[in-house]
Amino acid sequence: MKIACIQVDIQYGKPEKNYEHIENKIREAVEQHHPDTIVLPELWDTGYDLTRLDEISDHNGVKAKQWLSSLSKELNINIVGGSIAYREEDLVYNTSLTYNRNGEQIGTYSKAHLITLMEEEKYISPGKNNTLFTIDGNLSTLSICYDIRFPEWIRAPFLNGAKILFVPAEWPIQRQSHWRALLIARAIENQCYVIACNRVGSDPKNTFAGQSLVIDPWGDIIAEGSVHDEEIITAEIFPELVDDVRVKVPVFNDRRTDLY
Numbered sequence: 001m002k003i004a005c006i007q008v009d010i011q012y013g014k015p016e017k018n019y020e021h022i023e024n025k026i027r028e029a030v031e032q033h034h035p036d037t038i039v040l041p042e043l044w045d046t047g048y049d050l051t052r053l054d055e056i057s058d059h060n061g062v063k064a065k066q067w068l069s070s071l072s073k074e075l076n077i078n079i080v081g082g083s084i085a086y087r088e089e090d091l092v093y094n095t096s097l098t099y100n101r102n103g104e105q106i107g108t109y110s111k112a113h114l115i116t117l118m119e120e121e122k123y124i125s126p127g128k129n130n131t132l133f134t135i136d137g138n139l140s141t142l143s144i145c146y147d148i149r150f151p152e153w154i155r156a157p158f159l160n161g162a163k164i165l166f167v168p169a170e171w172p173i174q175r176q177s178h179w180r181a182l183l184i185a186r187a188i189e190n191q192c193y194v195i196a197c198n199r200v201g202s203d204p205k206n207t208f209a210g211q212s213l214v215i216d217p218w219g220d221i222i223a224e225g226s227v228h229d230e231e232i233i234t235a236e237i238f239p240e241l242v243d244d245v246r247v248k249v250p251v252f253n254d255r256r257t258d259l260y
């Protein structure tokens, strides 16, 4: 499966501009790299313009759902749609929607761990469920940004057979070393592919770290974006490698389920 992470800058609180820019980038990625699966960053529609979410969030995700469905079908690609500001009645969630090549929604996940350091919990409601979905035959899960600091949360879908972890993010540059280390650790401990798409650029409060990563189940980085520039990061992944690594180092069998 060929992956393309769309590492972009995001305009603060301007969904229309972000839709236009990201659609152009997706079309460029498809023309130049012929990916099977496209991955977008976190909150790519609104950015972290949290105080204006009443005005700019997507009611029931209607707009994003239509756009993701028609684009994935037209271009014959899977789209792991990063995340959007998804309004459900009076609450807003940081929600990821995944579509397959037929334009069908196959996955949804709302960020469970909200980053109090950035006051996310004041404006966004937390999700309660993790997710499992199948992309081109590969069982996958997804966590959003701050979620990667909580390995006990991420473990559950791997105990249920996941082989790939997708991570949309808006990870700030001042904690860039954590981004790399945490993603490599999640790949090694779960013996899975990690496909992490971060944004670049700045908003009024933060500068973001880019460095989107594709990491194999041995923990080796196989593709890496730059820190500052918009870029399409591509990699070919081989999910059968997950089985090889799990046979070579059988940590799933060696877990002490009698102790924890």
Ligand SMILES: O=C(O)CCC(=O)C(=O)O
Residues within 6 Å of the ligand: 115, 118, 144, 145, 146, 147, 149, 170, 171, 172, 175, 178
């Ligand atoms: O955990 C971190 O340091 C960054 C997380 C973050 O920026 C987010 O969840 O949006």
